[in-house]
Amino acid sequence: MTDAHTAGPFIAAIDQGTTSSRCIVFDRDGRIVSVDQKEHEQIFPKPGWVEHNATEIWTNVQEVVAGAIAKAGITRDDIKAIGITNQRETTVLWDKNTGEPVHNAIVWQDTRTDSLCRELGRNVGQDRFRRETGLPLASYFAGPKARWLLDNVDGLKERAEAGDILFGTMDSWVIWNLTGGTDGGKHVTDVTNASRTMLMNLHTMQWDDKICESIGVPQQILPEIRSSAEVYGEITGGKLGDLLGGIPVASALGDQQAALFGQTCFAEGETKSTYGTGTFMVMNTGDKIINSYSGLLTTVGYKIGDQKTVYALEGSIAVTGSLVQWMRDQMGLISTAAEIETLALSVEDNGGAYFVPAFSGLFAPYWRSDARGVIAGLTRYVTKAHLARAVLEATAWQTREIADAMTKDSGVELAALKVDGGMTSNNLLMQTLADFVDAPVVRPMVAETTCLGAAYAAGLAVGFWNSTDDLRANWRRAAEWTPRMDAETRAREYKNWLKAVERTMGWLEDEE
Numbered sequence: 260m261t262d263a264h265t266a267g268p269f270i271a272a273i274d275q276g277t278t279s280s281r282c283i284v285f286d287r288d289g290r291i292v293s294v295d296q297k298e299h300e301q302i303f304p305k306p307g308w309v310e311h312n313a314t315e316i317w318t319n320v321q322e323v324v325a326g327a328i329a330k331a332g333i334t335r336d337d338i339k340a341i342g343i344t345n346q347r348e349t350t351v352l353w354d355k356n357t358g359e360p361v362h363n364a365i366v367w368q369d370t371r372t373d374s375l376c377r378e379l380g381r382n383v384g385q386d387r388f389r390r391e392t393g394l395p396l397a398s399y400f401a402g403p404k405a406r407w408l409l410d411n412v413d414g415l416k417e418r419a420e421a422g423d424i425l426f427g428t429m430d431s432w433v434i435w436n437l438t439g440g441t442d443g444g445k446h447v448t449d450v451t452n453a454s455r456t457m458l459m460n461l462h463t464m465q466w467d468d469k470i471c472e473s474i475g476v477p478q479q480i481l482p483e484i485r486s487s488a489e490v491y492g493e494i495t496g497g498k499l500g501d502l503l504g505g506i507p508v509a510s511a512l513g514d515q516q517a518a519l520f521g522q523t524c525f526a527e528g529e530t531k532s533t534y535g536t537g538t539f540m541v542m543n544t545g546d547k548i549i550n551s552y553s554g555l556l557t558t559v560g561y562k563i564g565d566q567k568t569v570y571a572l573e574g575s576i577a578v579t580g581s582l583v584q585w586m587r588d589q590m591g592l593i594s595t596a597a598e599i600e601t602l603a604l605s606v607e608d609n610g611g612a613y614f615v616p617a618f619s620g621l622f623a624p625y626w627r628s629d630a631r632g633v634i635a636g637l638t639r640y641v642t643k644a645h646l647a648r649a650v651l652e653a654t655a656w657q658t659r660e661i662a663d664a665m666t667k668d669s670g671v672e673l674a675a676l677k678v679d680g681g682m683t684s685n686n687l688l689m690q691t692l693a694d695f696v697d698a699p700v701v702r703p704m705v706a707e708t709t710c711l712g713a714a715y716a717a718g719l720a721v722g723f724w725n726s727t728d729d730l731r732a733n734w735r736r737a738a739e740w741t742p743r744m745d746a747e748t749r750a751r752e753y754k755n756w757l758k759a760v761e762r763t764m765g766w767l768e769d770e771e
């Protein structure tokens with residue numbers, strides 16, 4: 260509910276995430292006025308495959324927007340703009356005449372395009388993709404997922420050639436629906452989301468003819484690439500037309516780039532790390548496209564209107580919070596995610612156990628799809644409490660590996676790590692992180708940095724905020740952890756972790 264401290268007008272942001280969609284209303288100081296959230300189904304048709312129902316997601320998005328507006332007790336006139344942020348890479352193709360998806364969306368974690376990526380590597384070579392798109396060939400990215408759909412949904416290629424099919428990551432799907440759908444919906448994406456398709460040339464910021472052709476994605480299905488902060492259209496579509504008709508849809512950013520923006524990492528070298536289902540560390544590299552030689556991604560940080568593109572380096576870790584979920588749901592060793600901390604605190608250390616959660620292979624810095632999870636160092640001494648420690652340490656060591664790679668590629672030493680996301684409520688994890696990375700870890704007052712970043716970008720686009728300096732003034736520190744571990748222990752433990760990582764590799768044979 261609004262109160263004296265949160266007088267309007269407001270900006271709303273939609274976060275279409277991997278497990279849920281949420282809408283948050285923010286005031287001018289970047290404070291949360293109301294939140295509504297709804298989970299959607301996770302569909303696992305085969306081992307390694309993960310899908311979402313895009314129609315369910317669109318229904319949920321409409322519900323959470325209406326819910327957040329109702330909870331805030333405000334009306335359409337109080338909202339100046341709405342921004343979008345989203346799980347990245349997740350791919351949907353739909354019929355522009357009916358608005359129906361042609362298949363479930365293929366989620367970023369899905370590994371079904373592994374063999375297609377290996378084939379592209381053999382035929383075209385890894386280097387070309389890296390050079391033009393900043394990305395290693397991996398099943399993570401959207402372009403190969405679109406190709407899989409074109410190859411595997413009956414008659415789809417012909418429908419695409421006839422101009423009836425549209426491609427989108429979740430930003431495009433939500434914006435098209437918000438702005439009218441079959442009745443003139445805008446088919447657009449922003450530079451950050453486009454940079455995760457493996458189809459956009461990082462140097463020209465346009466779809467790359469040769470890359471699209473090699474991957475087998477016709478350009479006529481692709482959206483127009485726009486900046487991250489501009490008015491794409493107005494709300495006219497779906498149930499929201501009556502409630503919020505005319506509100507400008509004014510930003511789109513992939514969720515990790517939105518968190519970079521929400522953490523106000525506007526200066527070159529500033530870095531944030533978001534701890535949710537997976538973990539994503541992103542460093543602002545200004546106007547420099549830094550090629551990674553250490554297994555990081557070169558990607559787009561953001562682009563505000565017609566200002567220069569800001570680039571970024573990213574270390575993506577597939578499994579962090581989802582390992583805690585696995586301990587809870589599959590192993591039954593804890594009953595809530597928060598219990599992992601209590602259990603881990605009941606022992607002094609990991610008892611010699613190291614847990615490498617290579618459930619979807621290993622992402623950065625290794626990009627090894629043949630890796631699978633390992634618990635190393637087991638003896639009869641090890642209890643479930645030691646395993647709980649090893650689970651939390653896995654997140655911290657993976658972060659350390661990414662931080663090392665960032666320093667190597669950028670030459671910038673990590674002065675402090677700005678963190679956010681669901682796992683940052685775990686104090687033991689935050690202390691372990693400071694110890695392993697050997698740098699202070701800092702958490703801001705508003706931990707919902709993803710929605711905040713989308714709101715900031717939308718607010719800049721419509722003049723609700725004037726500049727990034729206004730936004731910086733809103734950032735406030737809530738907590739800080741400083742390193743306490745001695746160098747000798749850190750070095751010994753890191754060596755053990757790296758030995759455990761080695762043991763995950765080569766588990767899958769080439770034909771699997």
Ligand SMILES: Nc1ncnc2c1ncn2[C@@H]1O[C@H](COP(=O)(O)OP(=O)(O)O)[C@@H](O)[C@H]1O
Binds near residue numbers: 580597680
């Ligand atoms: N106290 C905690 N300790 C460790 N992990 C936690 C804790 N609370 C939540 N998590 C993990 O954080 C994740 C949820 O964070 P969130 O930022 O909402 O993720 P996402 O945006 O990826 O859905 C879950 O995977 C959950 O297991």
Ligand SMILES: O=P(O)(O)OC[C@H](O)CO
Binds near residue numbers: 276514537
């Ligand atoms: O929805 P999240 O928070 O799990 O983020 C997913 C990432 O965008 C995947 O690249």
